[in-house]
Amino acid sequence: MKVSRRSLLKASAVTAALAAAGCSKPVVRETEQMRAAAEGKLSVEPDEWKTGVCRYCGTGCGVQIGIKEGKVISVKGDPENRSSKGLNCIKGYYLGKVMYGKDRLTKPLIREDNNKKGTMEGFREASWEEALDLIADNLRKSHEKDPQSIAFWGSGQQTIHEGYISSKLWKAGLLNNNIDPNARLCMASAVTGFMSTFQSDEPMGCYEDLDKADVFVTWGANMAEMHPVLYSRLLHRKQTADHVKHYDLTTRYSRTSEAAEETLIFRPQTDLAIANGIIRYLIEHEAYDKTFVEEHCQFKAGTEDLGHSLEDDYDETEKGAAATESWNVSFQEFKQMVDPYTLDYVEEISGVPREQLEALAKEFADPDKKIMSTWTMGVNQHTRGTWMNNLIYNIHLLTGKISKPGSGPFSLTGQPSACGTAREVGVFSHRLPADLVVNNPDHRRFAEMIWNLPEGYLEDISEPGFHTVKMFRELANGKVNFLWSMSNNWGQTMPKANRYRGVDEDGKGVLDAFIVVSEVYPTRSTEMANVVLPAAMWVEREGMFGNAERRNAIFEKCTEPPGEAKWDLWALVQVAKRVLEGKKIGGQDAFDLLFGKGGTDIWDDKTGDLKADQTEVCRNVWEEYRKFSSPHLHESIDVQELGEKLKTKAKQLAPYDEYLKQHGICWPVREVNGEWMETKWRYADGTQEEGFDQIGVKEFGEQGKYDKLSFYKSDDKKPSVIFRPFEDAPEIPDDNYPFWLCTGRVLEHWHSGSMTRRVPELHRAVPEAFCEIHPEDAERLEISEGDWVKVKTVRGETKVKATLNGRGKPPKGYLFVPFFAEETLINETTLDAYCPISKQPDYKKCAAKLEKA
Ligand SMILES: Nc1nc2c(c(=O)[nH]1)N[C@H]1C(S)=C(S)[C@@H](COP(=O)(O)OP(=O)(O)OC[C@H]3O[C@@H](n4cnc5c(=O)[nH]c(N)nc54)[C@H](O)[C@@H]3O)O[C@H]1N2
Ligand SMILES: Nc1nc2c(c(=O)[nH]1)N[C@H]1C(S)=C(S)[C@@H](COP(=O)(O)OP(=O)(O)OC[C@H]3O[C@@H](n4cnc5c(=O)[nH]c(N)nc54)[C@H](O)[C@@H]3O)O[C@H]1N2
Ligand code: SF4
Numbered sequence: 001m002k003v004s005r006r007s008l009l010k011a012s013a014v015t016a017a018l019a020a021a022g023c024s025k026p027v028v029r030e031t032e033q034m035r036a037a038a039e040g041k042l043s044v045e046p047d048e049w050k051t052g053v054c055r056y057c058g059t060g061c062g063v064q065i066g067i068k069e070g071k072v073i074s075v076k077g078d079p080e081n082r083s084s085k086g087l088n089c090i091k092g093y094y095l096g097k098v099m100y101g102k103d104r105l106t107k108p109l110i111r112e113d114n115n116k117k118g119t120m121e122g123f124r125e126a127s128w129e130e131a132l133d134l135i136a137d138n139l140r141k142s143h144e145k146d147p148q149s150i151a152f153w154g155s156g157q158q159t160i161h162e163g164y165i166s167s168k169l170w171k172a173g174l175l176n177n178n179i180d181p182n183a184r185l186c187m188a189s190a191v192t193g194f195m196s197t198f199q200s201d202e203p204m205g206c207y208e209d210l211d212k213a214d215v216f217v218t219w220g221a222n223m224a225e226m227h228p229v230l231y232s233r234l235l236h237r238k239q240t241a242d243h244v245k246h247y248d249l250t251t252r253y254s255r256t257s258e259a260a261e262e263t264l265i266f267r268p269q270t271d272l273a274i275a276n277g278i279i280r281y282l283i284e285h286e287a288y289d290k291t292f293v294e295e296h297c298q299f300k301a302g303t304e305d306l307g308h309s310l311e312d313d314y315d316e317t318e319k320g321a322a323a324t325e326s327w328n329v330s331f332q333e334f335k336q337m338v339d340p341y342t343l344d345y346v347e348e349i350s351g352v353p354r355e356q357l358e359a360l361a362k363e364f365a366d367p368d369k370k371i372m373s374t375w376t377m378g379v380n381q382h383t384r385g386t387w388m389n390n391l392i393y394n395i396h397l398l399t400g401k402i403s404k405p406g407s408g409p410f411s412l413t414g415q416p417s418a419c420g421t422a423r424e425v426g427v428f429s430h431r432l433p434a435d436l437v438v439n440n441p442d443h444r445r446f447a448e449m450i451w452n453l454p455e456g457y458l459e460d461i462s463e464p465g466f467h468t469v470k471m472f473r474e475l476a477n478g479k480v481n482f483l484w485s486m487s488n489n490w491g492q493t494m495p496k497a498n499r500y501r502g503v504d505e506d507g508k509g510v511l512d513a514f515i516v517v518s519e520v521y522p523t524r525s526t527e528m529a530n531v532v533l534p535a536a537m538w539v540e541r542e543g544m545f546g547n548a549e550r551r552n553a554i555f556e557k558c559t560e561p562p563g564e565a566k567w568d569l570w571a572l573v574q575v576a577k578r579v580l581e582g583k584k585i586g587g588q589d590a591f592d593l594l595f596g597k598g599g600t601d602i603w604d605d606k607t608g609d610l611k612a613d614q615t616e617v618c619r620n621v622w623e624e625y626r627k628f629s630s631p632h633l634h635e636s637i638d639v640q641e642l643g644e645k646l647k648t649k650a651k652q653l654a655p656y657d658e659y660l661k662q663h664g665i666c667w668p669v670r671e672v673n674g675e676w677m678e679t680k681w682r683y684a685d686g687t688q689e690e691g692f693d694q695i696g697v698k699e700f701g702e703q704g705k706y707d708k709l710s711f712y713k714s715d716d717k718k719p720s721v722i723f724r725p726f727e728d729a730p731e732i733p734d735d736n737y738p739f740w741l742c743t744g745r746v747l748e749h750w751h752s753g754s755m756t757r758r759v760p761e762l763h764r765a766v767p768e769a770f771c772e773i774h775p776e777d778a779e780r781l782e783i784s785e786g787d788w789v790k791v792k793t794v795r796g797e798t799k800v801k802a803t804l805n806g807r808g809k810p811p812k813g814y815l816f817v818p819f820f821a822e823e824t825l826i827n828e829t830t831l832d833a834y835c836p837i838s839k840q841p842d843y844k845k846c847a848a849k850l851e852k853a
């Protein structure tokens with residue numbers, strides 16, 4: 001293989017930059033191939049390089065994939081992808097190996113012995129025909145008996161096309177809203193944060209902010225391990241501009257804290273108080289941007305004292321039902337509401353010294369400083385997750401530090417297509433594609449038009465279906481008795497796992513339900529399945545992901561799936577064909593209308609199968625989806641009339657083939673003189689014709705001068721600064737359970753570890769789970785490094801090895817356990833209480849005790 005000297009130099013320069021920036025261990029490493037090439041040992045040269053994006057995190061790094069004799073032998077960074085500019089992290093560099101684990105699922109499996117549920121025993125191999133018939137049969141029966149008894153659990157790791165087809169099958173085909181993605185566990189609070197503040201789920205900044213900010217604030221994100229390529233860009237900015245500072249707000253000292261100028265360690269949940277402290281400081285010192293606030297903001301308050309969603313019927317309680325309510329207040333009233341949050345009071349509840357709080361508040365108070373805030377699961381996985389998102393926006397709105405190059409709140413996304421698929425395509429129980437929602441009649445009408453359905457056809461899905469926690473609680477209760485899950489591993493990753501694994505007394509419904517799991521490897525979920533469908537993975541099919549900065553990017557098909565593994569989209573359409581058999585919509589064949597020539601046009605009548613050309617299938621799906629975002633593309637829609645009522649027009653997407661040509665494009669995309677141009681900063685525009693959105697820096701200059709900002713909304717729809725108070729966590733350490741327990745991730749592993757543990761290099765780097773303990777707590781409990789300990793909560797317990805000197809350094813009284821190890825199954829201990837607005841559970845805090853095992 002020829003590796004150009006330039007790309008080698010580039011890679012080592014990155015490593016050197018990181019080392020110089022004080023990151024003790026480089027987060028971006030050379031690939032094996034690069035090293036071998038440098039040493040002149042590599043003799044295998046790929047026959048061909050194809051273009052793609054990484055299948056892991058929401059950074060969405062571009063990759064080039066080297067293929068030899070039909071096999072992927074090498075993966076390297078794609079310099080033409082504008083999100084990552086040629087960088088990858090270690091997981092990216094080893095991507096080629098993720099498909100070649102020895103135990104890939106290659107044949108459909110049907111469970112013969114239901115008593116062996118919970119293990120991978122009791123299955124037999126079956127033909128696709130038999131498996132698909134069985135699934136369709138059970139789906140139809142359950143649906144006929146009770147429409148509420150079927151459910152689909154999707155993923156931010158499904159491609160845009162797969163998500164769109166899942167949603168179309170469930171919503172238009174089965175008239176059912178019991179479809180939700182794992183992104184509910186991940187980005188739901190970010191979505192409701194956007195919606196409640198801006199009335200639209202549209203991230204406004206872009207990665208270029210990392211190159212321009214003067215101050216970075218991480219609000220509960222371990223970027224060094226979870227968004228390593230973005231973090232290295234942050235480090236690069238600090239290295240090239242002396243004045244740049246990074247404040248890391250966190251509950252535990254992490255790899256991210258290592259390079260930060262200031263680390264503010266706070267007690268779990270008290271981030272709510274800290275944000276209010278900063279807001280109060282800005283108002284008290286009249287250090288907010290009065291002109292900006294007057295022009296662009298309105299003030300609101302919402303329901304308080306929400307209690308906690310520990311019981312199954314919380315959503316229907318008075319508090320639960322009122323959680324989303326808010327109303328206008330005056331600035332004076334708002335000021336009074338934040339008045340209790342003096343820095344002294346905030347110090348008292350958060351444990352963060354006043355001086356540190358004041359230093360951070362002063363940064364926001366400085367009108368000349370460009371500040372970029374980032375956050376991930378510390379903020380979203382929070383029983384007040386929506387509130388925390390609102391509070392961060394409050395600070396940026398009050399200071400006018402928003403939608404300006406180098407200045408803005410930036411919600412980091414977890415999964416590769418949590419934005420593109422789950423959110424934008426709308427694989428949520430309450431959504432339709434492109435920000436539309438099921439309970440808005442105009443939105444339903446629009447979907448009916450695009451899907452060629454008779455007017456009023458979608459009336460039956462005007463109520464949201466089960467959100468994720470509810471879906472699994474109802475599975476445990478026995479109310480849901482058909483579940484199909486795809487590109488996720490709920491048997492390991494749902495909180496309070498005992499119950500959802502049928503182990504708890506009130507979880508027995510899981511054992512009786514008919515469960516279909518589409519997977520690539522045996523997991524803690526396939527062991528709960530009645531049918532396992534072997535899936536084509538990553539570049540074994542063509543696909544598209546949408547990343548955190550709104551960039552949609554295609555990955556090409558590079559290799560054939562092993563054995564009989566098949567594309568998930570193929571399986572979805574095959575089941576659709578079977579369940580819709582004989583059904584008519586407005587006198588037409590339902591399947592044909594939805595997926596055949598009359599609709600998406602991905603079915604070949606001659607072969608009686610999905611069209612053979614995957615690019616054509618993907619293009620047709622995309623072009624249909626694209627109409628949701630660009631109403632004018634649909635001939636029969638009066639854009640003036642209906643288009644005005646829809647918020648989707650801001651999204652605007654380009655034709656499918658452009659995305660490969662450009663190695664990804666950020667929406668909204670505008671056609672200017674025949675060229676498809678992306679947008680860097682949302683809201684930063686005047687009129688659409690002028691296309692301000694897309695000119696970003698060019699228009700505003702490095703100073704970020706800013707007189708064209710518009711939130712696309714009429715006056716009464718200005719973004720809201722919403723008062724959100726501090727409220728306690730649902731479970732707080734006490735004498736019996738004296739520790740806070742936090743769960744999360746490590747750099748080398750992806751979620752449930754089902755993929756990364758099959759890559760030998762990643763597995764060797766972190767072979768097992770661990771429990772981080774403060775040395776003084778360990779000493780008191782006579783625990784030494786490497787000892788087995790039991791972590792116990794009221795819900796369950798697990799055995800894991802102790803570490804006193806790990807990457808993360810928890811404060812006293814605090815434990816951290818990663819969730820990648822299926823044998824540790826830490827989620828048997830975690831809580832499934834969720835944010836009453838977003839319904840996203842909190843995996844970051846519960847009360848635990850620790851014993852030597
Ligand atoms: N290597 C790797 N990278 C990944 C992933 C992976 O599995 N592996 N997964 C991707 C996905 S889907 C996600 S969602 C992201 C997750 O990315 P992160 O959220 O960065 O990672 P976690 O380890 O889940 O969470 C750790 C953070 O939670 C914060 N935290 C804990 N309690 C609180 C609290 O009460 N308030 C606040 N504000 N913060 C708190 C801690 O300070 C810590 O910074 O990573 C993405 N990237
Ligand atoms: N304790 C704890 N639990 C957590 C969290 C936490 O912070 N703490 N975080 C939560 C968050 S933010 C997230 S995003 C979730 C993630 O939770 P999940 O999405 O449930 O976990 P993954 O391991 O990502 O599961 C994805 C699965 O898809 C399979 N797969 C890969 N490619 C394909 C494909 O092309 N088709 C199909 N059908 N399958 C494929 C992989 O083998 C893998 O098993 O975990 C949540 N759970
Ligand atoms: S895991 Fe994330 S940071 Fe690493 S290469 Fe993939 S997309 Fe980039």
Ligand SMILES: [Mo]
Pocket residue numbers: 185186187414415
């Ligand atoms: Mo996530």
